[in-house]
Amino acid sequence: MIYYGKQSIDDSDVRAVEEVLRSDFLTQGPAIERFERRVAEYCGARYAVAVTNATSALHIGCLALGLTEGDLLWTSPITFVASANCARYCGADVGFVDIDDQTYNMSVDALEQKLRSTDRVPKVVVPVHLAGQSCDMERIHDLAKRYGFAVMEDASHAVGADYKGGKVGSCRYSDLTVFSFHPVKIITTGEGGMLLTNDAELYEKLRLYRSHGITRDPKLMTHAADGPWYYQQIDLGFNYRMTDIQAALGCSQMERLDEFVARRRYLAARYDELLKDLPLRTPYQSADTDSSWHLYVVRMDRDRIGKSKAQIFDEMRARGVTLNLHYIPVHTQPYYERLGHRAEECPSAMGYYAEAFTLPLYYRLTDDQQDFVVENLKAVLT
Numbered sequence: 001m002i003y004y005g006k007q008s009i010d011d012s013d014v015r016a017v018e019e020v021l022r023s024d025f026l027t028q029g030p031a032i033e034r035f036e037r038r039v040a041e042y043c044g045a046r047y048a049v050a051v052t053n054a055t056s057a058l059h060i061g062c063l064a065l066g067l068t069e070g071d072l073l074w075t076s077p078i079t080f081v082a083s084a085n086c087a088r089y090c091g092a093d094v095g096f097v098d099i100d101d102q103t104y105n106m107s108v109d110a111l112e113q114k115l116r117s118t119d120r121v122p123k124v125v126v127p128v129h130l131a132g133q134s135c136d137m138e139r140i141h142d143l144a145k146r147y148g149f150a151v152m153e154d155a156s157h158a159v160g161a162d163y164k165g166g167k168v169g170s171c172r173y174s175d176l177t178v179f180s181f182h183p184v185k186i187i188t189t190g191e192g193g194m195l196l197t198n199d200a201e202l203y204e205k206l207r208l209y210r211s212h213g214i215t216r217d218p219k220l221m222t223h224a225a226d227g228p229w230y231y232q233q234i235d236l237g238f239n240y241r242m243t244d245i246q247a248a249l250g251c252s253q254m255e256r257l258d259e260f261v262a263r264r265r266y267l268a269a270r271y272d273e274l275l276k277d278l279p280l281r282t283p284y285q286s287a288d289t290d291s292s293w294h295l296y297v298v299r300m301d302r303d304r305i306g307k308s309k310a311q312i313f314d315e316m317r318a319r320g321v322t323l324n325l326h327y328i329p330v331h332t333q334p335y336y337e338r339l340g341h342r343a344e345e346c347p348s349a350m351g352y353y354a355e356a357f358t359l360p361l362y363y364r365l366t367d368d369q370q371d372f373v374v375e376n377l378k379a380v381l382t
């Protein structure tokens with residue numbers, strides 16, 4: 001059975017983890033800072049904070065940006081639920097900005113329209129770089145300055161991706177960027193996530209929220225230390241710390257990141273070519289971006305295919321290929337419907353949901369396996 005995503009762990013990864021296991025620190029040791037520096041340098045950002053996963057990263061990102069009860073966060077409906085849930089953890093409300101019909105990212109035209117027609121401007125906007133293709137961050141940044149909201153990029157899919165001559169994660173057009181290191185993503189630490197920023201104040205807050213709100217920094221304490229044992233809890237934080245075991249794996253995976261992305265780009269270009277004559281729309285790439293290709297999403301031409309999407313999934317599975325769908329529009333989840341959201345809010349997202357599905361794409365997918373996927377898709381669709 002061929003699935004949509006899979007990690008690649010080699011001997012260098014195993015050795016890196018083994019080294020930490022035999023060292024003095026399994027957590028709160030030197031591997032964390034090494035991993036943070038490595039990712040920050042790679043992306044061209046000043047600061048990085050490693051955490052337990054992207055969900056906790058989004059949570060403390062919202063807290064650091066000051067999101068609280070009565071505030072509003074906007075995101076895309078075509079994302080994993082975590083991009084929206086982070087606002088709810090802080091007691092804030094969620095709004096959804098419809099997607100662009102070409103890139104399937106948050107439509108910046110829709111964002112501008114929504115900003116123009118609302119009397120309630122969001123405190124935070126979370127653009128999601130779907131499948132690994134960056135959103136139009138420069139335009140979103142311009143709107144952020146004009147309307148006064150903060151921007152946190154959910155770049156869970158986009159480690160290693162490029163935008164306008166820089167790396168996603170540089171935070172050139174945002175306050176914060178979030179990465180996920182779940183095994184299906186571009187690089188993995190088992191579970192894991194990271195926040196990047198160029199803002200020293202946000203960086204300090206993130207470090208506090210990651211670890212109980214506790215500090216040993218005399219500058220942050222309310223009075224001089226009682227003694228060498230002393231620390232203070234100056235805010236309410238969590239234990240969202242990544243272990244050194246995970247960070248060592250992350251460092252080792254970073255050495256392989258460019259190779260991972262190059263292979264994904266090769267396979268995506270190969271899909272483009274192999275699928276040309278099928279009743280499918282292959283992914284659109286904007287000239288400003290170079291995707292990391294976490295996902296390869298196609299849209300079926302329903303007028304030319306006499307089968308339902310469920311039928312296609314079932315037939316492909318019987319032939320040994322598991323298709324996937326990224327994502328069910330978040331605003332139609334029962335939890336968000338209970339909060340008053342309706343499918344009609346985002347018609348483009350609903351159109352996407354009716355037609356889109358994800359083909360297998362990962363570093364270790366061989367050309368032969370990819371041919372197998374395409375042959376079977378041909379047989380099922382035509």
Ligand SMILES: *Cc1c(COP(=O)(O)O)cnc(C)c1O
Binds near residue numbers: 082154157179180192
């Ligand atoms: C995977 C993912 C997350 C959550 O990542 P975890 O590390 O599993 O918490 C959030 N947003 C998007 C867009 C994702 O794909």
